[in-house]
Amino acid sequence: MIDRGLGADLEKTTLLGAVLATVTLLRPLFAFKENRVALGEPVMLPEAGGVWVTGVIAGLVLAAGLLSFAPQVNRVRWAKISIGMLLFATLVITLGLSGSQAVAGMEFARITPSTGFWVGVLASFVLVQGSLHSAPVSHLVRSVVVLIPFLIVLILLAAGVLDSLAPVQEYYTRESRFVSELGAHLWLSGVAVLAASMTGVPLGILAYRRRMAERPVFAAVNGIQTIPSLALFGLMIAPLAYLSREFPVLRSLGIRGIGNAPALIALTLYALLPVVRNAYTSLAVIRGSVIDAGKGMGMSRAQMLRFVEVPIAVPIILSGVRVSTVQAIGNTAVAALIGAGGLGTFVFQGLGQGAPDLVVMGVIPIVLLSVFVDRSLAVVIRVLTPRGLKGAPS
Amino acid sequence: MKRIGAFVLPVLLVAGFSVFVWSEGVRELVLRSMFPGRISYIYERVTLARLLSQHVALVAVSSGLAAAVGVALGVFVTRPIGRDFHPIVQDISSVAQTFPPVAVLALAVPAIGFGFAPSIVALFVYSILPVINNTISGLDSVDPAVIEASRGMGMKRGQILWLTELPLAARVIFAGIRTSLVINIGTATVGAVVGAGGLGTVIVSGLVRDNSAYVFTGAATAAFLAFGLDFVIGRIQNRLYDARSD
Numbered sequence: 001m002i003d004r005g006l007g008a009d010l011e012k013t014t015l016l017g018a019v020l021a022t023v024t025l026l027r028p029l030f031a032f033k034e035n036r037v038a039l040g041e042p043v044m045l046p047e048a049g050g051v052w053v054t055g056v057i058a059g060l061v062l063a064a065g066l067l068s069f070a071p072q073v074n075r076v077r078w079a080k081i082s083i084g085m086l087l088f089a090t091l092v093i094t095l096g097l098s099g100s101q102a103v104a105g106m107e108f109a110r111i112t113p114s115t116g117f118w119v120g121v122l123a124s125f126v127l128v129q130g131s132l133h134s135a136p137v138s139h140l141v142r143s144v145v146v147l148i149p150f151l152i153v154l155i156l157l158a159a160g161v162l163d164s165l166a167p168v169q170e171y172y173t174r175e176s177r178f179v180s181e182l183g184a185h186l187w188l189s190g191v192a193v194l195a196a197s198m199t200g201v202p203l204g205i206l207a208y209r210r211r212m213a214e215r216p217v218f219a220a221v222n223g224i225q226t227i228p229s230l231a232l233f234g235l236m237i238a239p240l241a242y243l244s245r246e247f248p249v250l251r252s253l254g255i256r257g258i259g260n261a262p263a264l265i266a267l268t269l270y271a272l273l274p275v276v277r278n279a280y281t282s283l284a285v286i287r288g289s290v291i292d293a294g295k296g297m298g299m300s301r302a303q304m305l306r307f308v309e310v311p312i313a314v315p316i317i318l319s320g321v322r323v324s325t326v327q328a329i330g331n332t333a334v335a336a337l338i339g340a341g342g343l344g345t346f347v348f349q350g351l352g353q354g355a356p357d358l359v360v361m362g363v364i365p366i367v368l369l370s371v372f373v374d375r376s377l378a379v380v381i382r383v384l385t386p387r388g389l390k391g392a393p394s
Numbered sequence: 395m396k397r398i399g400a401f402v403l404p405v406l407l408v409a410g411f412s413v414f415v416w417s418e419g420v421r422e423l424v425l426r427s428m429f430p431g432r433i434s435y436i437y438e439r440v441t442l443a444r445l446l447s448q449h450v451a452l453v454a455v456s457s458g459l460a461a462a463v464g465v466a467l468g469v470f471v472t473r474p475i476g477r478d479f480h481p482i483v484q485d486i487s488s489v490a491q492t493f494p495p496v497a498v499l500a501l502a503v504p505a506i507g508f509g510f511a512p513s514i515v516a517l518f519v520y521s522i523l524p525v526i527n528n529t530i531s532g533l534d535s536v537d538p539a540v541i542e543a544s545r546g547m548g549m550k551r552g553q554i555l556w557l558t559e560l561p562l563a564a565r566v567i568f569a570g571i572r573t574s575l576v577i578n579i580g581t582a583t584v585g586a587v588v589g590a591g592g593l594g595t596v597i598v599s600g601l602v603r604d605n606s607a608y609v610f611t612g613a614a615t616a617a618f619l620a621f622g623l624d625f626v627i628g629r630i631q632n633r634l635y636d637a638r639s640d
Contacts (some may be wrong), residue, residue, distance in 0.1 A: 012478040126482060132551055133481040203599045224626040227617045228580035234597045234613030238429065257606070330494025337601060347500045351587055356504030363497045373494045 002209045013130030014068035014080055020123035020170060021061045021087060025054070030095055033166065035108040036355060045116060050097035053090060057120075060087050064127055075239065077131040084127030088149050091120045096156055099164035110166040124149075139382075143375075170346075178346075182365065185342035188335060189328040192264055194272030196328075197321055203272070204279025207257035213231035221273040229331045232269065236262030263332070263340035270331055271324040278320030282313035284338065315385040322377040329370045343369075399498050404625075413528045425607040438594045446615060449592035452489045452510070452582045456517035457575045463523040463559030464574070465567060468529025469555065484530055487523045495581040503588050513590030516579055526553050528570025563633050571584035572627050579620040585613075591618070 029048050031040025046054045064083050070076045095117060103109035134146060156162050163169070171178060200221075206215040224232070241257025246252050255261040286309050294308045336344030346362030349355075413420050418436050421558040425435040470476040471483045502516035536559050543560045560567075586594030600608025 012476075013482055016479075055481050129485055130478075130482050133485070223621060226576050226579075226592075228583040228620055229614040230477045230580075230583040230594055230597055231613035231620070234600070234609040235617065238589060238610055241606060251520050258601075326492050330496060333494055333496050337584075337587070337598065342494070347496070348587060351500065359504055363500050367493050370492050370494060371489065 002096050009069060009071040011070075011130070012128055014064055016063035017084065017123045017127035017130065018061055019066060020119055021057070024057060024091065024116045024120035024123070025061070026319035027119065028114040029091075029116045030099060030111045031115050032102050032111050034106065035043060035358070036110070036166075040112055040114075041099070042114060043102070043111075045094070048102075048233075049094040054096050056090055057087065071133075072134065074135065077135050078091075080131040081128050081135075084124040085148060087127065088121060088124040088234075089152055091117055091124075092152060092156060095159065096161035096164070100161070100316035103164045110169045110357075111163075112166045125230050147235045159330060169362040170350075170355070170358045170361040171190075181341055181343050184340075185332050185344075185366075187368070188263060188267060188340060188342055189325065189332045191322060192328050192332075193271050193325050194390070195264070195268040196324055197276050197317075198230070199268075200272045200275030200320070200324075201279045201317060204276040205283065207276065208280050208283040217276065220389055221276050225271045227267070227275045229270065229334045230337065232266045233262060233335060236266050237338065240265075247386065258339040259338050262338060263335035267328055267335065269332055272329050274312050274320040274323035274327070275317070279390070280312075285316065286312050304308065309385075311386045312389065315381050315389075317383050318377065318384065320383065323373065325377065326370050326374050329366065332364050407618075408622070411615075411622075415615060416441075421611070425611065426430050428610065429607045433605050433607055437599065437611065439599075440591075440595065442596070442611065442615065445591065445593050445595055445612075446619070448510075448590075449582055449616070449619065451580075452514060452517065452585060452590060452592055453575065453578045456514045456582075457571070459514075459518050460522040460525055460574050460578075461571045463518075464525025465529050465572070467522075468526050468533060468567075469560075472530060472533045480530070483526065487526045490520075491523045491527065493520075493591055496578055498583050499581055499584060499588060503547055508589040510590055511583070513585040513588055516588075517578050517585070520581065521578045524573040524577070525567070526568040526570075528573075529563065532566030532570075533559055535566070536562045565631075568631055568634070572624070572631065574622045575627065576620065576624055579616070579623065583616050606637055 019274075025045055028042030029045045030043055032043055033040045045057065049057075059085050062082065067076055067080055076316075095111075095113060099111040102111060113372065128145070132142060135142075153162075157168070163172075203217055203221075204286030208212045227235075231289070238258040240255060240262050244256050290308055291304070294304050299307065332340070332342045333344035333347060336342050336348055343362050343366050347359050350360075350362060410541070415421075418441075420436045421442070429435075431512045467483065471480040498520040499513065499516045502519075506512040506515060536632065540558060540562065541554055543553045549557065582590065582592050583594040583597065585592055586598045593612045596608050596612035598612075600606065600610075600612065
């Protein structure tokens with residue numbers, strides 16, 4: 001065996017993960033607050049978890065550090081992935097259990113995760129992702145592994161272990177409001193994307209078929225996307241307020257300067273670009289050689305539509321819808337500023353009250369929602385894409 | 395004649411915009427005709443020109459930093475020394491790009507507090523993602539045969555990067571910087587809520603006080619700024635790469 005020297009097999013991401021994980025031992029795990037606005041007192045990991053937990057974390061850090069010098073074979077990869085998962089689980093469970101202990105008997109007390117915790121989470125992400133990426137496994141296995149941390153958190157939440165966390169407490173004090181705002185958020189972005197799809201696809205087709213329409217259509221939908229969302233919402237208010245004043249019919253329909261109507265119009269306008277662009281692209285793709293191939297096979301017009309055009313166009317258009325939906329979920333958060341409701345309400349309430357935990361409680365579902373929608377649409381698109389057209393993974 | 399027309403229209407628009415921003419008399423006249431009533435037309439706390447310059451400063455600093463750091467990171471992970479980090483950086487930046495920019499801005503408050511500086515950090519963190527993504531995909535798409543040819547010509551690693559790879563990837567990188575700039579102008583508008591100043595300040599104040607003239611003032615100015623800047627960058631892009639932008 002040739003001696004290649006220490007460090008020849010060094011996996012830098014794992015080493016980075018190990019270095020980040022040591023921060024967990026040196027920085028406070030969480031801050032204890034007597035009430036909602038109190039300044040937090042930092043609590044370190046040894047104080048929170050005791051000797052055993054500290055020992056476990058230190059062991060994991062050491063193991064990760066040593067393994068970063070090992071050759072990246074499959075067994076080592078899975079060892080690193082398990083270390084990352086264990087690190088995450090230990091941190092979250094310790095946070096929950098010692099948090100519950102710290103606030104026991106105090107009605108308004110709560111805890112907020114601090115640097116030590118967040119850097120630890122980042123470390124476990126780096127450890128898992130760095131090795132998972134090169135592991136020779138299927139898409140399905142990879143998705144399942146990625147879902148494990150979310151499952152851990154969900155189970156702990158359901159079991160009430162994380163009840164002492166400030167964002168969770170903010171949630172409990174407005175549980176029913178949360179459900180209705182989540183519904184409003186889904187409704188606003190859903191309706192906007194639906195409306196944009198129904199108008200965007202015909203617009204894309206029009207732009208492709210008529211050269212006269214191509215430039216103005218794209219100039220308009222591109223131009224709208226550059227306008228800041230808050231500005232577009234603002235620009236909707238004055239004309240709608242005017243229309244609602246002048247035409248009582250509209251007012252009786254609930255159309256006013258603020259609220260749902262301007263939000264929906266602006267959100268729909270924003271959602272147009274990706275749909276129009278992809279509808280246009282799908283036609284351009286179909287127009288190519290596939291049509292000739294279909295004709296050559298003697299397909300009838302209906303068969304062409306059924307077996308060639310629709311299977312090619314649908315995934316391309318859906319990719320546009322995917323981009324639109326993710327954008328719409330984010331823009332809907334801003335719509336709360338013009339009184340349209342949605343999860344943004346909590347974010348801006350929290351910012352207004354100087355209550356960071358309320359902000360976090362509003363932001364996390366928005367982020368999870370957009371990532372979840374993005375990932376699931378990616379899966380749908382992958383399933384629908386004809387085998388011959390599968391190229392780059394999305 | 396057509397050339398003159400293409401030149402005159404932007405000049406007229408910019409002139410009109412400048413008068414609207416700098417002359418409070420004219421602005422009041424315009425707003426009064428649009429929103430008749432007994433409301434205040436001129437935001438009294440800060441001048442519009444100052445808000446505009448705050449906005450430009452927010453965007454310029456954060457986008458400038460994002461462009462510099464983003465390109466550097468993209469170059470780092472495509473070199474032999476940073477290869478290990480390539481997948482992880484790409485994963486993080488493509489997943490994080492699905493986060494709403496407002497979410498990142500809002501999370502900056504619990505993490506670093508209210509005001510101008512924290513907002514710059516938040517804008518920077520979010521807008522670096524499209525730059526990293528495009529730098530990586532731009533550099534990855536350079537044909538290995540071209541790099542091989544450069545090496546064959548006796549170029550050193552640094553020369554290959556500067557004279558071959560970056561120029562070939564420049565188009566894609568530039569598109570990423572443009573995206574990050576447009577996102578930043580938009581997110582900076584919402585930055586008013588976290589005390590960043592900028593044009594969102596008038597909009598938010600108008601929404602709170604139910605004053606449509608304020609809302610319009612901020613919204614129109616922000617929209618014009620975004621539109622104008624995107625137009626200018628599009629022109630530069632066309633000039634540099636002699637192709638139609640989309």
